[in-house]
Amino acid sequence: xxLRRTEAMMLTLHxxxxxxxxxxxxPRALEFYSGLIGAxxxxxxxxxxxxxxxxxxxxxxxxxxxxSANPRTLPESAVHQAYRAxxxxxxxxxxxxxxxxxxxxxxxEDRLAEQADNCYFADPDGNRIxxxxxxxxxxxxxxxxxxxxxxASDMEWIExxxxxxxxxxxxHRVGWNTGDYIRARAWGEGKEEMAPGTRRWDERYRDIPxxxxxxxxxxxxxxxxxxxxxxxxxxxxxxSPVHVQESPPRIAVxxxxxGFWTDRATLERAxxxxxxxxATVAGPVHHxxxxxxxxxxxxxxPCGNFIELCVxxxx
Amino acid sequence: xxxxxxxxxxxxCVHDLKEAExxxxxxxxxxxxxxxxxxxxDALRGRSVHTSLMLSDYLFAIMxxxxxxxxxxxxxxxxxxxxxxxxxxxxxKFAQILQSLRNHKVALEGPVTHPETGPFGESIYFxxxxxxxxxxxxxxxxxxxxxxxxxxxxxxVG
Numbered sequence: 001x002x003l004r005r006t007e008a009m010m011l012t013l014h015x016x017x018x019x020x021x022x023x024x025x026x027p028r029a030l031e032f033y034s035g036l037i038g039a040x041x042x043x044x045x046x047x048x049x050x051x052x053x054x055x056x057x058x059x060x061x062x063x064x065x066x067x068s069a070n071p072r073t074l075p076e077s078a079v080h081q082a083y084r085a086x087x088x089x090x091x092x093x094x095x096x097x098x099x100x101x102x103x104x105x106x107x108x109e110d111r112l113a114e115q116a117d118n119c120y121f122a123d124p125d126g127n128r129i130x131x132x133x134x135x136x137x138x139x140x141x142x143x144x145x146x147x148x149x150x151x152a153s154d155m156e157w158i159e160x161x162x163x164x165x166x167x168x169x170x171x172h173r174v175g176w177n178t179g180d181y182i183r184a185r186a187w188g189e190g191k192e193e194m195a196p197g198t199r200r201w202d203e204r205y206r207d208i209p210x211x212x213x214x215x216x217x218x219x220x221x222x223x224x225x226x227x228x229x230x231x232x233x234x235x236x237x238x239x240s241p242v243h244v245q246e247s248p249p250r251i252a253v254x255x256x257x258x259g260f261w262t263d264r265a266t267l268e269r270a271x272x273x274x275x276x277x278x279a280t281v282a283g284p285v286h287h288x289x290x291x292x293x294x295x296x297x298x299x300x301x302p303c304g305n306f307i308e309l310c311v312x313x314x315x
Numbered sequence: 316x317x318x319x320x321x322x323x324x325x326x327x328c329v330h331d332l333k334e335a336e337x338x339x340x341x342x343x344x345x346x347x348x349x350x351x352x353x354x355x356x357d358a359l360r361g362r363s364v365h366t367s368l369m370l371s372d373y374l375f376a377i378m379x380x381x382x383x384x385x386x387x388x389x390x391x392x393x394x395x396x397x398x399x400x401x402x403x404x405x406x407x408k409f410a411q412i413l414q415s416l417r418n419h420k421v422a423l424e425g426p427v428t429h430p431e432t433g434p435f436g437e438s439i440y441f442x443x444x445x446x447x448x449x450x451x452x453x454x455x456x457x458x459x460x461x462x463x464x465x466x467x468x469x470x471x472v473g
Contacts (some may be wrong), residue, residue, distance in 0.1 A: 155353040175364070177331040181381040202361035219361065219381075224353060241358045 078197025188220025
């Protein structure tokens with residue numbers, strides 16, 4: 001019996017519930033993100049994880065800030081969080097930002113769905129932010145989490161994990177076709193500005209006899225990416241082109257972390273499914289009354305990313 | 316005189332790796348053996364991007380071309396573009412392959428019957444999604460045993 005495919009049919013994840021990022025200075029981060037939200041940030045009173053401060057977005061999702069002496073923001077990588085906002089709200093945010101014009105990047109995009117939304121900047125700690133124009137939104141600032149990005153050291157394994165176990169669906173791939181490699185050369189020649197982590201220089205371990213200029217030992221290549229769809233959200237996964245130190249394997253609850261809404265039956269089923277893998281799992285944890293999350297299941301994906309399944313209602 | 320015994324494996328260059336995997340696995344019945352350059356360690360070594368597939372006991376790699384290749388017009392079903400891969404099937408599986416190609420709406424030419432005095436029975440000619448020329452053939456001499464090839468890794472006598 002193929003355990004993964006049969007049991008995957010029982011798991012249904014919904015949209016992203018929260019992104020939890022690390023910040024070095026909580027008051028500074030609160031001021032910055034209040035500016036993005038366009039109003040004094042609404043802090044969640046009973047967020048279940050100690051030392052984390054959750055801000056409620058108009059979508060009902062949460063942006064969660066975790067103070068850290070050395071925030072893990074990975075600015076050289078593809079890791080970022082993308083938020084939906086009304087076009088007018090994006091204009092307001094860009095005018096009000098202290099980052100200035102030099103800090104706003106208009107990268108070319110690989111994913112068709114983002115080609116009109118190529119506006120990036122960083123928070124004061126270096127967490128990269130992307131704004132996605134959404135005419136259906138009316139809030140004065142960022143209204144919803146559109147997608148979040150994680151790194152993977154093994155793209156096959158992580159695709160099997162999210163698609164076969166957790167039921168996410170591949171929406172787009174980068175690095176699987178010749179056109180991606182042709183476009184990467186434009187970046188290598190300085191003709192395209194691409195977001196960090198989307199392209200890379202590969203160093204072959206030997207010269208290729210007869211290679212044309214630019215196609216020899218050092219090659220500009222697309223960095224492999226997959227975009228997975230769940231509910232109204234996208235989880236982007238990028239191959240990590242360098243080895244990144246992971247947290248010790250015994251730790252199941254950590255940051256940066258991405259939470260996904262699900263239902264209680266799926267949460268209980270996920271306990272059984274994940275229990276048959278080598279994933280580090282904690283929970284389900286049933287939270288105190290008043291928390292916006294009734295129960296959580298915390299785990300690590302095969303590449304060490306912290307993930308949480310969240311159920312709204314209490315047990 | 317140095318000589319080679321048999322064909323060990325081959326590579327087929329493609330323009331879209333996922334599309335090619337779906338074709339060779341979903342239509343012809345191949346299985347993914349392994350993939351290269353899907354891991355950090357491969358990226359650090361600058362390896363080529365390819366997927367190794369098994370079709371019965373035959374190993375071949377579909378290799379992502381990093382340049383657009385010259386592809387003959389796709390309405391030409393039979394021919395070669397420097398190379399054509401012909402996969403052998405037992406005669407009793409030939410109709411099954413033909414039906415799979417038709418079920419997946421793969422344009423094909425054939426079955427073409429070869430002379431009774433030759434080794435080949437019938438062939439079907441078609442293209443993969445990139446446009447590589449392919450053939451499936453059953454052999455009239457399929458019951459004959461030729462040179463036995465030892466499996467790789469037997470270690471020899473030294």
